[in-house]
Amino acid sequence: MPKDRQGHARIKRPYNERLLLELIRANGAMSKAxxxxxxxxxxxxxxxxxNRLVDDGLLRAGASVKGKIGQPSTPYSLDPDGVxxxxxxxxxxxxxxxxxxxxxxxxxxRVQRYDFPHLPTIRQSVVRDVTQLLDDLTVAQxxxxxxxxxxxxxxxxxxxxxxxxPDGAMADWVAADLAQELDEIFALPVTSLNDASAACLAExxxxxxxxxxxxxxxxxxxxxxxxxxxxxxxxxxxxxxxGAIASIPTSVSATGKAAQLLEGASLHYLEQSAEAAGLVxxxxxNNHARDAAAxxxxxxxxxxxxxxxxxxxxxxxxxxDPDAIVIDSSLSPDLTAQLVVAVTRAAHAHYDHRGLSGxxxxxxxxxxxxxxxxxxxxxxxxxxxxDEI
Numbered sequence: 403m404p405k406d407r408q409g410h411a412r413i414k415r416p417y418n419e420r421l422l423l424e425l426i427r428a429n430g431a432m433s434k435a436x437x438x439x440x441x442x443x444x445x446x447x448x449x450x451x452x453n454r455l456v457d458d459g460l461l462r463a464g465a466s467v468k469g470k471i472g473q474p475s476t477p478y479s480l481d482p483d484g485v486x487x488x489x490x491x492x493x494x495x496x497x498x499x500x501x502x503x504x505x506x507x508x509x510x511x512r513v514q515r516y517d518f519p520h521l522p523t524i525r526q527s528v529v530r531d532v533t534q535l536l537d538d539l540t541v542a543q544x545x546x547x548x549x550x551x552x553x554x555x556x557x558x559x560x561x562x563x564x565x566x567x568p569d570g571a572m573a574d575w576v577a578a579d580l581a582q583e584l585d586e587i588f589a590l591p592v593t594s595l596n597d598a599s600a601a602c603l604a605e606x607x608x609x610x611x612x613x614x615x616x617x618x619x620x621x622x623x624x625x626x627x628x629x630x631x632x633x634x635x636x637x638x639x640x641x642x643x644x645g646a647i648a649s650i651p652t653s654v655s656a657t658g659k660a661a662q663l664l665e666g667a668s669l670h671y672l673e674q675s676a677e678a679a680g681l682v683x684x685x686x687x688n689n690h691a692r693d694a695a696a697x698x699x700x701x702x703x704x705x706x707x708x709x710x711x712x713x714x715x716x717x718x719x720x721x722x723d724p725d726a727i728v729i730d731s732s733l734s735p736d737l738t739a740q741l742v743v744a745v746t747r748a749a750h751a752h753y754d755h756r757g758l759s760g761x762x763x764x765x766x767x768x769x770x771x772x773x774x775x776x777x778x779x780x781x782x783x784x785x786x787x788x789d790e791i
Contacts, residue, residue, distance in 0.1 A: 418443060421788060424788050426461070426479060431464055433475040433476060433477055455478075458484075461484070462480075462481040485785075486543055486547045487547060487548055487551060487778050488501055488551070489550075489551045489776070489780075490774070491777055492552065494623075495565070497531075499527075499528060499531035501538075502775070502782070508774075512534070521574045548782060548784070549593060553595045553596065553600035555596065555597050559572045559574075564670065591781065593781050595777060596627070596638075598628050599645065600774075601621040601776050602631060604779060605730065608779075609728075609767035610728070612726070616632050616724045618727050619631060619730070620728070620729045620730070622738075624670050625670060626648050627647065647714050663711070667706075667710045669732060671706075675703060679695065681699060686734065686737060704744050707741070709752060712752065712753060720757070720758060723759060726762040726764050728765070729766060730772055731769070732769070732770050735769060
């Protein structure tokens with residue numbers, strides 16, 4: 403029997419059950435006849451499986467629809483309460499903890515911002531928030547929580563100086579294992595992901611309305627990160643480092659060390675510029691009106707960041723040949739749209755596309771909560787995905 407890294411037995415539903423659930427997740431409510439045609443199963447098998455999924459609380463029947471011919475048709479959809487999970491995003495500037503439903507919707511969410519991720523404080527906040535979210539569930543809902551997902555940046559301690567933390571204040575992250583600690587406290591399986599990979603997973607699962615089968619994903623947060631989707635599944639590489647776009651160099655160097663993408667294309671530097679101008683950096687993360695001074699600071703950051711992200715996008719296009727480059731961010735939606743436009747212009751104006759199939763750059767569809775949503779989706783996929791994530 404498969405087990406996770408904490409030793410919990412992972413019991414997957416039978417394949418044909420997961421197949422019907424996946425069809426409904428992808429297409430919305432479907433009747434038994436729809437599911438029979440889409441799955442290739444016999445009508446009898448599909449009916450038996452649907453009835454079992456309804457009995458088990460994973461599907462719920464909608465109102466019957468009367469057709470022109472034959473019996474009324476009953477659509478079946480995922481029951482949000484059928485499977486629950488907890489998603490946790492630990493960032494360099496903020497913490498998000500969310501309770502997720504089987505339809506990948508956020509049921510409840512708690513958000514906390516801070517100057518830097520102080521491990522003892524983060525640990526205390528995570529335990530408090532998860533406890534509160536679990537306590538808010540009914541007894542029946544609590545029994546359906548399948549696990550906890552946690553998304554956090556790789557090598558968090560290495561960014562101490564960059565985020566302005568006191569010397570040595572983040573050193574304890576080197577030996578920290580929050581996943582193991584949460585497993586011991588809550589006795590639930592814990593799935594760990596890189597934060598940008600979690601955001602990419604969210605885009606695959608609840609975004610990507612254009613249906614791109616293969617895409618390179620850029621998430622511009624406090625520090626830029628990325629992910630790769632191949633065959634509409636998250637590809638993490640042999641050492642879970644695939645899509646590490648933050649480490650892409652932005653110049654050729656014969657001496658010294660070339661700068662990395664994270665050094666010019668991360669929101670940390672926008673925040674620094676805003677603070678130097680006497681502005682509150684939070685203004686870029688909500689839909690509040692921004693005055694000319696705030697927009698000017700953003701435009702200055704964009705003039706540096708957009709060409710660098712465009713360079714990385716063209717590089718990703720050359721190596722992966724994806725359907726699209728998807729760019730999302732922690733910024734408000736209007737500023738994310740400005741970012742995508744600027745990157746697209748830079749990619750076409752400043753870089754030679756000979757030998758490439760063309761480059762399509764599109765905005766991500768999740769935004770600020772992408773990393774938390776992805777972390778909450780991961781435990782559900784562990785038991786209900788058709789294949790490994």
